[in-house]
Amino acid sequence: MITLAETRQAYRGYAPAYDLLFGPLLQSARRRAIRLANDRPGQRVLEIGVGTGLSLPHYRPDARLDGIDVSGEMLAKARARAAHTPLAGRCHFQLMNAEAMGFEDASFDVVVALFVASTVQDLARFGAEIRRVCRPDGRIVLVNHFSMPGGLSARFGHYLGRYAGSLGFEPYFPLPRFIAETGLTITAIRPTGIFGRLKLVEATRD
Ligand SMILES: C[S@@+](CC[C@H](N)C(=O)[O-])C[C@H]1O[C@@H](n2cnc3c(N)ncnc32)[C@H](O)[C@@H]1O
Incomplete structure (x- = not known):
């Protein structure tokens, strides 16, 4: 399990080069996820682990967007980027842990988390908090890499797992674990991004 201190340290390190390393590579998946999630006028949206705001x-x-992250360095970049988007003045960023959010129950029409699930410290608390702040008829949209069980890549992922704290993410992250621990009700899973290797996941609260 990755600790909060490890996450903060890892993303403090990534922040200066994050957009270069993970910007264009993952941007088509981001665009697809946000278009799917934010498909109606006036939605109140929460983006968890908003990072540099790509x-x-x-x-x-x-x-109306609330963006949260546990890394102040990543969040500072999101704030700067927001000023140059049509959302300027309609988004609010806070240093906040997704596993203990300060929002009231059922606050959001949509909850989005892009490349975050494999970086959090406790998937069960992450899932419980997403379900709590999402409206009963709301939607949850996530994108992540999910590991295939077995084979060479799984063995390599397991091996890299010992460095998860320094990497800032779990390299071996199978979908069944994500579903079991978050308790989310999955309604659709589609391949997306990098030759379909990422998964765009839609879920509901209950
Ligand atoms: C791989 S980055 C993804 C950033 C962004 N969503 C993107 O599309 O590039 C993961 C982000 O999740 C944040 N994060 C990790 N654990 C978190 C938590 N418990 N609560 C809020 N943010 C968290 C990290 O600080 C980091 O900015």
Whole structure:
């Protein structure tokens, strides 16, 4: 399990080069996820682990966005980027842990988490908090890599797992574990991004 201190340290290190390393590579998946999630006028959206805000240009200009992250360095970049998007003035960023959020129950029409599930410290608390802050009829949209069980890549992922704290993510992250621990009700899973190797996951609260 990755600790909060390890996550913060890892993303403090990634922040200066994050957009270069993970920007264009993952951008088509971000665009697809945000278009799917933010498909109606005036939605109140929560983006968990908003990072440097690479998803921001893809939101509708009438969305009301709350972006949270545990890394102050990543969040500072999101704030700077937001000023240059149509969402400027309609988004609010907070240093906040997704596993203990300060929002009231059922606050959001949509909850989004892009490449975050494999970086959090406790998947069960992450899932419980997402379900709590999402409206009963709301939607949950995530993108992540999910490991295939067995084979060479699984063995390599297991091996890299000992470095998860320094990497800031779990290299071996199978879908069944994600579903079991988050308790989310999955309604659709589609391949996306990098030759379909990522998964775009839609879920509901109950
Ligand atoms: C791989 S980055 C993804 C950033 C962004 N979503 C993107 O599309 O590039 C994971 C982000 O999740 C944040 N994070 C990890 N654990 C978190 C937690 N418990 N609560 C909030 N943010 C968290 C990290 O600080 C980091 O900015």
